[in-house]
Amino acid sequence: MLCLACSAPGSPLCFACEQSLQRAPGRIVGTRDLRVGVSPVFVHREAAARLVHNLKYRRSIKAGELLAAHMADLVPLDADALVPIPRVLARRVSYGIDQTTVLARLISDLTGIPVRRLLRIGVWHRRSAGLDRQHRPVPVFEIRGPISRQPVLVDDVCTTGSTVVGAALALGFSRIQAVVASSATGIPGRQS
Numbered sequence: 001m002l003c004l005a006c007s008a009p010g011s012p013l014c015f016a017c018e019q020s021l022q023r024a025p026g027r028i029v030g031t032r033d034l035r036v037g038v039s040p041v042f043v044h045r046e047a048a049a050r051l052v053h054n055l056k057y058r059r060s061i062k063a064g065e066l067l068a069a070h071m072a073d074l075v076p077l078d079a080d081a082l083v084p085i086p087r088v089l090a091r092r093v094s095y096g097i098d099q100t101t102v103l104a105r106l107i108s109d110l111t112g113i114p115v116r117r118l119l120r121i122g123v124w125h126r127r128s129a130g131l132d133r134q135h136r137p138v139p140v141f142e143i144r145g146p147i148s149r150q151p152v153l154v155d156d157v158c159t160t161g162s163t164v165v166g167a168a169l170a171l172g173f174s175r176i177q178a179v180v181a182s183s184a185t186g187i188p189g190r191q192s
Ligand SMILES: [Zn+2]
Pocket: 003, 004, 005, 006, 007, 008, 010, 013, 014, 015, 016, 017, 018, 047
């Protein structure tokens, strides 16, 4: 059996990859009026980054299962829906996988909490003054279908938090939780 991150001998991860995993602390993003509690599993580096990459670009469902098993532990007990944050359509088509929906479905298999694909990505982005300290555009999402009482957002990587803030804005929540596979805060060259 080969490592799901680097393909060296070892299962599900080789020793070096296992050792490189680093748990990431939870954090709050948004503003005083809109707070998203982000619960990441790992720091987005080494094996954790490779697992996300292998899910996304190599369609490795096994890598997704490993991440989802850890993410499931972070879902609040009172959650009533798992809401994947969609990616830009063109990307999804070219890569052939909607990684956040895959993660949400795998978490659903473990927790019994249903997946609700409530968000559709809008066709344009805007800058949202005051919401984003780093002046990154906040993605605009459209809603489809009725919103449940305690949805939890599901994403693969969280960097500035602008994506989860955009999702919270669209859903109309001033407080919401997000479960993500990895957190790339402070790691240069990552955005989402
Ligand atoms: Zn490895």
